[in-house]
């Protein structure tokens with residue numbers, strides 16, 4: 221299965237999972253809820269927050 | 270092709286592969302691997318004596334496996350040079366000496382089994398990429414039965430069948446019984462215009478190719494019944510509609526609807542197509558003798574190699590991206606590189622010739638002038654400040670920065686290659702790079718004047734020249750309203766937006782900063798906006814560490830056509846701004 225990561229939209233606050241691998245080329249991402257590109261990957265250690 | 274081969278000032282390198290490209294406009298150095306032909310191309314007269322004695326038989330690639338060739342052969346009848354070529358992999362036991370019949374048969378002694386591959390280097394001023402395309406392989410579309418049913422063939426295989434130089438000398442036959450098919454069906458859009466399987470784009474040529482093929486059949490064998498299954502016929506070029514009408518007048522039946530399934534009658538090997546006629550609104554069964562799948566075009570499988578060698582970029586369909594879709598449709602983003610034909614997008618012969626002529630002229634203009642004028646927005650490296658870290662060379666999408674890792678000398682900008690995106694200047698942590706007309710000082714002054722009064726009421730927006738700034742323009746001319754709190758600072762590329770610009774804006778009391786640029790597929794600087802995204806991601810981490818809400822730094826990709834999106838995003842920025850408290854702003858100013 222493709223690797224996944226948690227993302228958070230910094231516009232509407234929506235959290236979601238999307239395919240991600242550190243080896244991938246950077247990709248254009250959009251929030252599935254509001255369409256914003258201010259999408260931040262939540263890194264492992266910050267997940268609990 | 271023969272003219273090219275004969276031209277005294279054109280050197281044609283066949284059986285060759287470009288392995289390295291260095292340099293820049295006016296000064297490209299191209300390394301080419303000339304593969305061993307094992308036949309002296311100057312001496313060989315293509316007499317075929319060798320061919321007669323060669324015991325090896327292989328499928329003929331040019332005839333798509335519909336005929337055979339020998340291990341020594343001429344790739345196709347009009348090949349230039351007309352000399353034969355020996356494929357060592359097909360040659361007996363991979364060791365020609367073990368057989369050696371061809372060398373014995375050749376009176377002119379042109380065959381040399383010891384010939385070696387050779388690497389040669391050229392210096393050229395301009396490059397034209399005319400690497401063509403491949404055709405879609407319909408095997409994965411199981412419902413059409415290609416490779417399962419012998420009488421289902423592709424439009425390219427049909428071209429070989431009906432060609433007088435082809436395997437049947439131009440006689441239309443169906444593969445199972447070598448008889449003239451009485452009923453032929455063409456199915457359009459195979460591998461094209463589908464989001465799910467194949468490709469979403471229209472391959473441009475297939476409709477007219479089918480119209481032409483149907484007329485060819487009708488000219489020679491008027492009794493053959495032809496049905497064309499289509500979604501819509503795209504006959505938009507000069508004279509095309511006329512040709513389409515001629516085909517209909519000749520009795521070709523055009524049926525709107527693509528068959529969902531093909532079955533084979535196991536005895537007669539006829540094919541049964543089930544399709545909905547959308548014009549009639551009913552499902553109909555059609556029995557035919559042969560089916561021709563009108564396959565679409567796909568990017569050449571070697572495109573990624575060429576893309577890397579010449580620092581090109583590609584559109585989402587995988588074809589090469591031009592420097593500007595309307596104003597520079599023949600130029601590549603890398604200066605001095607041009608496109609001709611299907612390497613850039615699917616197109617027919619006429620359009621390919623038009624683009625090739627344009628590419629030749631574009632290259633010629635540069636070469637006759639002997640010098641180029643560049644825009645005064647290039648990057649400049651101060652040798653005193655440069656610490657030779659090499660980061661700038663790594664981020665430059667055009668390889669316009671020379672940097673020698675071993676020697677650790679200061680980096681140097683090749684101004685002729687620099688497009689002025691500013692990514693290097695934004696990444697250099699030593700402040701060694703100045704962008705002419707977009708200097709740090711100029712941008713910082715703009716930030717300062719934008720936030721000079723009541724900064725808490727402002728939103729600072731960095732907008733790239735080509736897309737988001739143009740999107741703002743579009744919103745303006747469309748008379749779309751957006752909040753007056755927005756202060757726009759234009760850079761050529763969002764890649765120019767240095768971390769320190771964003772931090773400076775926050776330090777001066779900006780509640781919200783937006784960095785905006787082109788969508789990834791539209792970046793005017795190949796990939797410079799990937800660095801924008803990486804930088805913004807790093808800044809989010811940095812702000813969070815300092816106790817500043819990362820939400821205050823926003824990122825958005827807005828195209829020049831997205832005036833509506835621009836206005837909507839500006840309204841969203843204003844909403845976010847209202848949520849930022851004075852305490853937050855003061856805390857940020859203290860922390861940064």
Ligand code: SF4
Nearest residue numbers: 655656658659661697
């Ligand atoms: S990034 Fe700056 S310091 Fe590093 S090599 Fe380039 S110019 Fe020099």
Ligand code: SF4
Nearest residue numbers: 665687688690691693
């Ligand atoms: S401005 Fe852009 S194109 Fe020019 S050297 Fe810097 S990174 Fe390369």
Ligand SMILES: [Zn+2]
Nearest residue numbers: 229232251254
């Ligand atoms: Zn969102």
